[in-house]
Amino acid sequence: MTLDPIHVENIARLAYGIAGDVDTTDHEDLAGQVWDDWLPGLRHDGRVVIEPVADHERRRARIDDVALAERPFGTVHGLDSGTINPTTFKNGLVVDVAHAAMAAEPTDLELHRDRTIVATVHAGDSTADFDGEWTRRDAGHTRQRVLHAPRVNRYAEGVVHALALYLAEGTHALDHVDRVEELLVLDGPIYPKELFTWEDRDPELGELAREAKPRAVVEKYVRLVERFVEREVPLAGFVKNPSSRTIVRSLTRNGVESPWPDDTAFFTRLLERREAPGDPRDPERTAGDRLEDDLTFTTWFHSRGGADRTMAADADALGIDRELDPELYEATFMILYDPRTDVTYKLEAPYAFTRDAETRDRLTRQVLGDVATTRGPPSAVGKADSLARIDATEKAALRRKFEERFDSEQQATYDDHRWGKDRY
Numbered sequence: 001m002t003l004d005p006i007h008v009e010n011i012a013r014l015a016y017g018i019a020g021d022v023d024t025t026d027h028e029d030l031a032g033q034v035w036d037d038w039l040p041g042l043r044h045d046g047r048v049v050i051e052p053v054a055d056h057e058r059r060r061a062r063i064d065d066v067a068l069a070e071r072p073f074g075t076v077h078g079l080d081s082g083t084i085n086p087t088t089f090k091n092g093l094v095v096d097v098a099h100a101a102m103a104a105e106p107t108d109l110e111l112h113r114d115r116t117i118v119a120t121v122h123a124g125d126s127t128a129d130f131d132g133e134w135t136r137r138d139a140g141h142t143r144q145r146v147l148h149a150p151r152v153n154r155y156a157e158g159v160v161h162a163l164a165l166y167l168a169e170g171t172h173a174l175d176h177v178d179r180v181e182e183l184l185v186l187d188g189p190i191y192p193k194e195l196f197t198w199e200d201r202d203p204e205l206g207e208l209a210r211e212a213k214p215r216a217v218v219e220k221y222v223r224l225v226e227r228f229v230e231r232e233v234p235l236a237g238f239v240k241n242p243s244s245r246t247i248v249r250s251l252t253r254n255g256v257e258s259p260w261p262d263d264t265a266f267f268t269r270l271l272e273r274r275e276a277p278g279d280p281r282d283p284e285r286t287a288g289d290r291l292e293d294d295l296t297f298t299t300w301f302h303s304r305g306g307a308d309r310t311m312a313a314d315a316d317a318l319g320i321d322r323e324l325d326p327e328l329y330e331a332t333f334m335i336l337y338d339p340r341t342d343v344t345y346k347l348e349a350p351y352a353f354t355r356d357a358e359t360r361d362r363l364t365r366q367v368l369g370d371v372a373t374t375r376g377p378p379s380a381v382g383k384a385d386s387l388a389r390i391d392a393t394e395k396a397a398l399r400r401k402f403e404e405r406f407d408s409e410q411q412a413t414y415d416d417h418r419w420g421k422d423r424y
Contacts, residue, residue, distance in 0.1 A: 030259065031270040034251065039301070044250040047314070049305030053332055053354055058271065060294040063340070067372035072362035073183040077111075078103045078380030079176075080187035081169035082388040084395045086157035091408035092124040094149075094156045097398065098164035099390060100172035102179070103383030111179055112387055116172035117144035120164035122156040143175065150211050152204060158194075159208070163217060166192035170220030177227045183234050183366070187381045187388075190237040190331060190348045191221050193307035210318055219320045225350050226323050234353045236363055238381050239346040242335075246305035268344045271296040271337035292339040295368055300354050303331045328352035334364060338371055345371065 003011075035058070042050040081100040088094045100116040115138075121130045132146040147167060149160050170192070173184070195214055199206035208214060228235040247266055248258040260266040273296060275289040304312035311317055313327040322329055330351040337344045347367050354360045370378035377385070390398070403409055 028269060031266060034247075034256070034266070035270055038251065038254075038256070039247070042247060042250050042254075044246070044253055044305050047304060049246055049250055049303070049309075051302050053300040053302060053351070053360065054357065055299045057299050058296065059299070060273075060296045061368050061372075062294055063292075063372045066295065066365070066368045069365070069369055071369050072366050075182045076105050076366070076378060076380040077176075077180045077184045078105070078187060078378065078382070078384035079169065079173050079184060080381070080384035080388040081165050081172070082385075082390045083161060083165055084390055084398050086161045087399055087402065088157065088411040089402070089406055089408045090411055091406055093406060093408070094122040094160050095402060096120050096157075096160040096164045097390075098168035099388055100168040101384055101387035102172060102176050103380050103387055104179075105378070105380040105383065107383070108179075111176070112383075113138075113141045114172075114176065115142045116168045116175065117142060118147055118164045118168040118171070119145075120147045120149050120160040120167070122149040122151065122160050124151075126151060143171070147213065150208055150213055152208060155202065155205055159205075162192065162194045163214065166195065166217045167220070170217060170224065173224050174220055174227070177224070177231070180228075180233055183236065183363075184228070185378055185381050186235075186237040187240075187377070187385055188237055189239055189307075190225075190235065190350060191307075191311055192218055196307040196310040215318050215320060218318055222317065222320050222322060222329065225329055225352060229324060229328070229350075229352045234359055234363060235350065236353075237348040238367070238377055239348060240377055242344065242346040244303075244306055244308075244346075246303065246308070250305060264344050264346075267298070267335045268337060268342075271298070271335065271344070272339065272342075290339050290342070295336060295338055295372060297336040297364070297368065298334050300332050300334045300360055300364075302351065303333055324352065328355075336367060336371060338375065341375055343376075345377075 039050055040052060040056055041048050079100065079102045081098050083096050083098045086094055086096045097117065097119045102111055102114065104111055123130065128148075130146050130148040134143055134145045136143055147163060149156070149163055152159055169186070173186070195209055195218060198209040198214075225235060242262075242264045244263045247263045248260050251258045258266070260269065273291040273294070275291060304314075308331040309315055311329045311331060313325075313330055317326070317329065328351055331348055332351050332354040333346050333348045335344060335346055345367075347363065349363060354363070367378065373379075374382065376382065399410060
């Protein structure tokens with residue numbers, strides 16, 4: 001049954017009551033004030049959590065110009081990990097499988113064949129032990145293992161998902177460090193930030209994050225930074241859907257009422273440009289139209305709050321030894337807004353690389369050119385995403401294979417019944 005036209009109209013009328021109480025002009029003014037007055041050194045609980053690496057500026061670049069400009073990095077590698085998503089079986093097992101791949105631009109078919117696969121298992125039976133050693137298949141091109149997740153009373157699905165995803169990604173990246181000659185861009189953050197949020201979500205998860213297996217996963221990313229620093233090759237992360245709330249939470253703690261649900265909404269408001277009344281540049285445009293000729297972006301910032309707190313210089317990185325100056329591991333970022341798609345992206349990199357002005361400039365120009373050309377992620381990241389992604393049909397087939405092997409069905413939900421069990 002669908003809504004009748006009268007129902008659609010009645011629901012639409014609700015918008016009038018909502019819109020009348022929202023003044024977006026005030027939001028724009030507040031965004032500028034936050035940028036000017038707060039972001040040069042935003043504090044949270046007495047710590048500086050956001051501050052510029054060097055310049056503190058909003059910039060823009062003509063899309064056609066940067067799309068045609070020569071790229072600072074001739075060869076770029078991308079890396080991603082996809083999963084089947086956590087699956088609970090009637091025998092009490094909770095399983096997720098992650099599959100990592102690295103891609104190159106220009107294409108390297110030999111590299112694209114290499115995969116790392118991790119199946120993570122959580123069992124309610126404390127006597128079970130599913131841990132396995134790394135094995136090789138496909139003439140050595142595939143490395144795989146089973147990881148038995150630490151036991152938890154809650155959040156088993158989140159635990160198996162995070163451990164599978166990040167163990168596969170971190171291992172694949174470390175195994176292929178020497179294949180990267182100029183730049184590696186991870187599809188997502190530079191650190192396993194989902195693990196870093198465990199301490200804030202639940203005391204049991206917070207304790208789990210410091211156990212041997214989760215720490216070993218995080219350590220792979222610490223060593224990854226060190227290997228790239230040693231080789232003087234930059235490492236970055238392209239975040240397609242930034243979800244940080246460090247800025248808006250810190251503003252609230254400092255007595256500033258934030259109208260934005262997260263930091264991405266704030267930066268979108270800050271970087272979006274619209275036609276001013278009486279602008280003579282294009283008579284076909286009217287006041288309020290979005291200007292789509294330029295990419296807009298920020299300079300670089302240190303990030304030491306939220307999930308990034310774990311790798312801050314004044315934090316202990318979950319007790320993992322850091323061979324370099326702790327400050328060099330800190331996450332730094334710049335924000336890029338594409339008005340053509342109305343999408344805001346984040347580019348991250350360890351401070352070990354962005355402390356150098358030339359490297360910051362090269363990373364910025366590279367991502368500007370890539371986004372201008374693709375209207376989305378850099379080509380190497382897009383290729384890695386395609387290689388690592390497990391589509392819905394494959395997920396359903398793999399789950400059926402697990403059902404056969406376990407001699408146990410998936411634990412069904414009403415949504416499975418409503419939408420069809422193979423729709424994931």
